[in-house]
Amino acid sequence: MNVLELNDVTKKYGEFVAVDNLSLQIEKGKVVSLLGPSGCGKTTTLRIIAGFTSPNSGTVQIAGRDVGHLRPYERNVGLLFQDYALFPHMTVGENVAYGMRYRGTAQSAIPSRVKQMLSLVQLVGMEDRYPRHMSGGQQQRVALARALAIDPQIVLLDEPLSALDAKLRLELRVELKEILRSVGATTIVVTHDQDEALSLGDEVVVMGGGKIVQRGTPTQIYEAPADTFVAEFVGRSNWFRGASCAQSSNGTTLFVTKEGIEIRVKSELGRQHDTADLCVRPENVELVDFAASELVNIKDANVLSSKVLDVASLGADVHVVVELPGKSRLLVIRKNDGRTADLVPGQPVWAVFPASSVLAFEAPNVN
Incomplete structure (x- = not known):
């Protein structure tokens, strides 16, 4: 009722x-x-x-x-x-x-x-x-x-x-x-x-x-x-605006950002639209030692080279800002469990997040 x-x-x-x-x-x-x-x-x-x-x-x-x-x-x-x-x-x-x-x-x-x-x-x-x-x-x-x-x-x-x-x-x-x-x-x-x-x-x-x-x-x-x-x-977000569709098949779409960063998305959006706004939640991003080069070929994962700009401990959480190619930035939020204790500004790291965690939206048509 x-x-x-x-x-x-x-x-x-x-x-x-x-x-x-x-x-x-x-x-x-x-x-x-x-x-x-x-x-x-x-x-x-x-x-x-x-x-x-x-x-x-x-x-x-x-x-x-x-x-x-x-x-x-x-x-x-x-x-x-x-x-x-x-x-x-x-x-x-x-x-x-x-x-x-x-x-x-x-x-x-x-x-x-x-x-x-x-x-x-x-x-x-x-x-x-x-x-x-x-x-x-x-x-x-x-x-x-x-x-x-x-x-x-x-x-x-x-x-x-x-x-x-x-x-x-x-x-x-x-x-x-x-x-x-x-x-x-x-x-x-x-x-x-x-x-x-x-x-x-x-x-x-x-x-x-x-x-x-x-x-x-x-x-x-x-x-x-x-x-x-x-x-x-609702929530914190990292955005890649106006990314171009490069390839779409089997439910996975590859987009290229304006900075040339390739991001794979579990979405059919690319079949209908040439561009999209991509959203990545900060808690879905992992930071991995740059020496782990084998991560680059992980299937259905986005592995982006980056460097640490800032590390802020906020009690239960740690906020890390990393810089991607083209000077774009990514906020990463991790629980304060020791995994980010050794991160320092300037340190190179891989920013890793699964394709399934990326939210894709039709980009507005700006004339």
Whole structure:
């Protein structure tokens, strides 16, 4: 059953089209991340679902009911805002109870529901505290408890972790996912943070220009992006733009970059197009001692001569930048397991990556 259905929704601000004929269906119990850069339409879409913004055209249905004529508090939607929007003059308990009091919940049932929600977010015993006496992470939990307390049909989270520092954001990301799963909440998470979107969502909807560019599981979005926009926005990428097709047979295509570098791709793209934009993820590249000359003839592997430009240890990962022929550069990301310990700037190495790891996209036709 679809809890949410957006059908051909469009929202314009003057000549600017914020949401462009968007249709979206979300099944009960699913957590879906809306991911995209600023101005892509994800927040406007959230506001339309919540009832804060009215579309110029299209319909919004929640649990099979058209809610276009309903005000926000009539839609049974739980909201967690970016700044949490807690009432500073109310205690934690009063904040959590607020939505229930204005939605007709029996007065006798409110105290036990408040305790249940605070137990869920691990804040038992803090009912009488005020938000100003709590950390950012605790305030986020209070706001989540308030959103869930009304037993909403949909929970809407607008950049829920962006106000927190990096370490706390990572910790609460795990907690948030566990809480949403435990209550079976149908949830939409709006974020521009790709790590947040991929880790929280059962599905990810990538938006651009007010439209849905791609929808899929986190693995599908990362490993099989629909186009260059998705490949660039989700994850780190090395690009070879406008590579020319030299040969294509048996599912393998050989491209030659503008710098004369040959790159083999497991793709039939060359059969239809003369040029392509090639993408190589940094974690798919291995660096091998230049003395291992036998690597040059490895079947279905790209083995490129290069030299190390920079090595940066970033805790768990090591980022290595190497220079290829023609002065093009390649970022390589490896786990900090000792394999890159001896690399120094100026050192010659082979950059090795399988043909199957190269993503190929039709190059735009530039006249």
